[in-house]
Amino acid sequence: MVSGNAEVGGGDPRVPIRVLLADDEHLIRGALAALLALEDDLAIVAEAASGPEALAMAGAHRPDVAVLDLQMPGADGVRVAAALRDAVPECRSMIVTSHGRPGHLKRALAAGVRGFVPKTASAEQLAEIIRTVHGGSRYVDPELAADAISAGDSPLSAREAELLELAADGAPVAEIARRASLTQGTVRNYLSAAAAKLGAENRHAAARMARERGWI
Template sequence: MITLLLADDQALVRGAMAALLGFEEDLEVVAEVGTGDEVLQAARRTRPDVAVLDIEMPGMDGIAATAQLARELPGTRILIVTTFGRPGYLRRALEAGASGFVVKDTPSEELAEAVRTVARGGRVVDPSLATESVVGGPNPLTNREREVLTHALDGGSAAAIGARVHLSPGTVRNHLSSAIGKTGSSTRVEAARRAQDLGWL
């Protein structure tokens, strides 16, 4: 029996996934959580073979939860199942320690097979996303550029962003200028949205 932890902030989606996977004779859902912050505690309690995580959740996102889980419970394999099939997300999830990455419109039989493959130690990656990820190349943004762009999504000034990230307005402007160039954008908000669409933030 392969035991599973499911993490998704949408209760309806989580419940449907639990029901679909529960129909499989060799799969058993042993824990369900609605935020990334709950993943590690639930995994410590239940020791699942596979954690099936969404990316965009309240609190800690699925990629950060993946890194934490991979570090603290390496025996639990991680499969990302998300609505947001962005190449940057794929790359970041695999770098964080995920063994698989599929989108939510994957048929239930394929999802169950992906869980089995990951549980056996294999890798599963959505083929179209894998191609996009290779073609798109790695995330060119530095950690600081990602940080200031994330705050730029709100349209805040360089001074306001600087106050949040403990940098001078001039340094913030330098990071934003660099990020604008790397994303081929003309404004900080456009750069932030483009980076978000590519899964770089």
């Protein structure tokens, strides 16, 4: 398998691709690490269970490719990828997710993510995509790409999306205002505008709609 994929991975085929795995589900992460370790040209150099841990592990081990779960404690995979672009620029990032909504894909591409893959992919497919990403190419699941094209762009401003995300767990306006360093009146105005854009009856419904579409 190594000789057949050496050109895809690029560089010296005798030097394995250094991979960071980040997923808060320990069983999935462990199983994936074991399966990918069977590939002669891949080396799992670090594992992480949260966004902050992924950033720390990447800084310590300088992987070639970071395979990031979309939804992790502390920071999601897209935010980690955006941070890695500056902190470890030689590391290419890819997202593996069971929540592949159109808005997530667009956020990921904007953050510099090179691969976007559903968790239904086999370990063999994932290994091939890691090689593709390491070689400088991009891979996006075809179904997710088609959904993203048909869904259109988010109508929310960056601030509206930020405040809806803070509202998504049911936090009161006072708490949202404190966390966003805004007045309560300003927060209400932003949330009302976001709800109006989405045709939602209140901020909670708006947050739910935005999350379902991958806009937050």
